[in-house]
Amino acid sequence: MLGIRIIFAYSFRVWNILAAMPDPTFRQLRSFLTVVETGSVSAAARLLNLTQPALSQQLREVERMLGARLLNRARGKITPTATGYALLGLARRAQTVMEDIAAAIVAHRSGDRGRVRLGTGATACIYILPPVLSAVKRTMPRLEIIIVTGNTLDILQRVEAGNLDLALVTLPATIERSLMATRVCLDPLTAVVPKAMAPDSLGMEPRQLAQLPLILYEADGATRDIVDAWFRHAGLKPHPIMELGNVEAIKGLVASGLGASILPQLAVSGGVQDAVLRSLRPVVQRPLGVVLRRDKIVDRGLRVLLDEISRSHVLERPVSAATESIFRRSTSRLRSAIPGTR
Numbered sequence: 001m002l003g004i005r006i007i008f009a010y011s012f013r014v015w016n017i018l019a020a021m022p023d024p025t026f027r028q029l030r031s032f033l034t035v036v037e038t039g040s041v042s043a044a045a046r047l048l049n050l051t052q053p054a055l056s057q058q059l060r061e062v063e064r065m066l067g068a069r070l071l072n073r074a075r076g077k078i079t080p081t082a083t084g085y086a087l088l089g090l091a092r093r094a095q096t097v098m099e100d101i102a103a104a105i106v107a108h109r110s111g112d113r114g115r116v117r118l119g120t121g122a123t124a125c126i127y128i129l130p131p132v133l134s135a136v137k138r139t140m141p142r143l144e145i146i147i148v149t150g151n152t153l154d155i156l157q158r159v160e161a162g163n164l165d166l167a168l169v170t171l172p173a174t175i176e177r178s179l180m181a182t183r184v185c186l187d188p189l190t191a192v193v194p195k196a197m198a199p200d201s202l203g204m205e206p207r208q209l210a211q212l213p214l215i216l217y218e219a220d221g222a223t224r225d226i227v228d229a230w231f232r233h234a235g236l237k238p239h240p241i242m243e244l245g246n247v248e249a250i251k252g253l254v255a256s257g258l259g260a261s262i263l264p265q266l267a268v269s270g271g272v273q274d275a276v277l278r279s280l281r282p283v284v285q286r287p288l289g290v291v292l293r294r295d296k297i298v299d300r301g302l303r304v305l306l307d308e309i310s311r312s313h314v315l316e317r318p319v320s321a322a323t324e325s326i327f328r329r330s331t332s333r334l335r336s337a338i339p340g341t342r
Helices: 002-020 026-038 041-048 052-066 082-110 122-127 129-139 152-161 206-210 222-233 247-255 300-312 321-337
Strands: 071-074 077-080 113-120 142-149 166-170 179-194 215-217 242-244 261-264 275-280 285-293
Touching: 026 041, 026 052, 026 071, 026 077, 026 082, 041 052, 077 082, 113 152, 113 300, 122 129, 122 142, 122 247, 129 142, 129 300, 142 300, 152 166, 152 179, 152 285, 166 222, 166 300, 179 222, 179 247, 179 300, 206 222, 215 222, 215 247, 215 261, 222 261, 222 285, 242 247, 247 261, 247 275, 285 300
Parallel strands: 113 142, 113 166, 215 242
Antiparallel strands: 071 077, 166 285, 179 261, 179 275, 179 285
């Protein structure tokens, strides 16, 4: 206990000294280091592009701030005092830190480094982002890219709060005025049906799917809202036997013959084992888009990522009238779920 009290008392004393002491600037510490290394105020002044009186004033000022003499001046040679020697190593460490800071700033200004935080859904993360991120990394190898997955509402709220730089999510969603959304592509929704349950027709209507056991996305997601609105547009309400948030898990369950589903074309373009794909009638598509704050500064890293996302889906299918109607209906639910929207 005595040792702890002594340490605490010493730390408290040091803290009081530091709190009462003005902070020397990096320029003053650099001047001190240069004088010590050259052994001359005049030589140091030339290296620092200062006049000798200006440099001498800086040295006097830092000694006054620290309340200790740092330099001995004798026989035309300047050497550090004992206090100066104690400060020397720390000042050199501070100089190294400042050089690292300057190098990092230069690297970011030049666009060599950076960090982008992207929020997205599982489907886009699996089927859109891999080639996009590879292309970005080829352009900016030292760009740090952080990926966060979740549903549209959660991701948009994190973009609004500044915890994410941008979102790649299912649109539409009524969002805060501080956000802006740009559509990237249209992804048709497709019926995925076990072969034993599949009809002969190439398309399926809401009435046909409603009669099958359904395995759908979990409720409250943007894609599920569009699916529910598609059924509701036909006067029906789906009653799924299972609701999951993972598209690959849904595909696996459909392949096992447990039920049918409605999934994005992106997720099933390669087919699903022991299942068939059927187009929806009327056609419904989900728009995918990027969302970021209106006041977001688009640095080089973010711009490169946005460009690559845009290039990944440059051809868009036209939106059907039924799709637009369903989007308008599903948007009302999203509007009420996001605070501050109308």
